[in-house]
Amino acid sequence: MNAPAGAEVTRAEVCAAACADAWRGDGEILASPMGLIPTIGARLARALFEPELLLSDGEATLVGGVWPVDEPPPPAAAEGWVPYRAIFDLVASGRRHVMMGPSQLDRYGNANISAIIGDGDFQHPARQLLGVRGAPGNTVNHPTSYWVPRHSPRTFTERVDVVCGVGYDRAAAAGPSATRFHRLRRVVTNLAVLDFGGPGHSMRLLTVHPGSTVGEVRAATGFPLHTDGEPGTTRTPTGAELHWIREVIDPRSRRDQEVPR
């Protein structure tokens, strides 16, 4: 299938396909995307190459098929009831792969969504954010990936203020019960795709998006990035993927608000 004539591939579309690739090979597990681009990616993955993935409507229903990001799914698409306690059970079972949006992320994959401490301490933070949410449990129970819509040294920090999502160094220090099911898969940003294949599970730059450069990525990262040779270029979505993104999953181009053209 070909992309609509004359429509150039956007950065948001490259990011969505890169997010979809995070769930490649996962099989019959719950894909839990946080944020718009990962949501597009998860639906794209199921539509095209990972048909057994489970997806929820963001409330309490498992839904089959593919539906637009800014509409509720058709009621007949329901295939299961998953209230929050069922999601907690799924987390503990390991049959889930979440893609979360960290406010801070360090080179070993420790992630902060709780608070920016600044000059204070935990009981007196400079800026309160969401709280640790389910990040501690997610990261020690099942695969976790991260999505960062604005790759910057403020997000990619040497140390995070509050370890919510557990990184490789902290999991190792906590012992075998923390490492047993701990897997950080990949980090997708508006500039690049990274993983934790560097020395000691440190962050490694895999590919840079078309139009971005390795220098730009390094300058936007607050710690040294490992590379194996010269990083390649992130793949562009296939014609079929562009069709699904543009015609079915995000027909009103909400993706351009998360990653501007």
Next chain:
Amino acid sequence: MTEDQVVAELRSGMTIGIGGWGSRRKPMSLVRAILRSDLTGLTVVSYGGPDVGLLCAAGKVARLVYGFVSLDSIPLEPHFQTARQAGALRATEWDEGMLQTGLYAAAQRLPFLPLRAGLGSDVMRVNPELRTVRSPYDDGEELVAVPALRLDAALVHLNRADAAGNAQFLGPDLYFDDLYCAAAERAYVSCERIVPTGQLAAGADPTRMRIHRWMVSGVVEAPNGAHFTSCAPDYGRDEPFQRAYAAAARDPDTWKRFQATYLAGDEHDYQRAVTAGSRA
């Protein structure tokens, strides 16, 4: 009962669990009654939303046990942020699965239950009272010993209840309301409508009757009582009102006007002001 009668049974310094999730099916009319009361120094356990924000803004909370506080469609709760950034309360921030486990342990009269969540994270650092426990079996796994979250009182809002305290959720999720009730010394249910017991089964499948009279000490009929949080299918979240609340909460002067308009009187005054506001 009335909201004020429920609050008259509470005491300063109590540990109070509040049901619902984020800005969904919160017992807001009971929370508003606490705002009008002399209660102070509360420990609040909540999957937090505007319940937590309002109680923080009124200076009622000494300690908060939570995994997050959010308005859902507005990610951050401004009053909660202000309270935290002022160091105005003791924060016990846990993984959200730990809250469920702690409530479950309390409901089962156990001192703790083991959980993997928390290991390796700063939840263990910022809550130094947390302990781990080693499996006595061959695996030898070392897990978090989540302490029981025993509640002096639980406040939950359901769609329907009978006068005895049997209550029913009609929306997509019970959340953890049954665990809050079972973990509490005394649980109070507010509901959209009190109906004869026979009408509960007529209204929906019996699997939705998940709050039982043995758990419940009192029932309050509170139409629109979850406002401005959602109470599906009776009503959705009042998004314009929530936006006005969040904007007011970010600015002390606007907040004073919001308080004068909505929170100066009793629950009837509140509901009248909401109706008047939505017509304006």
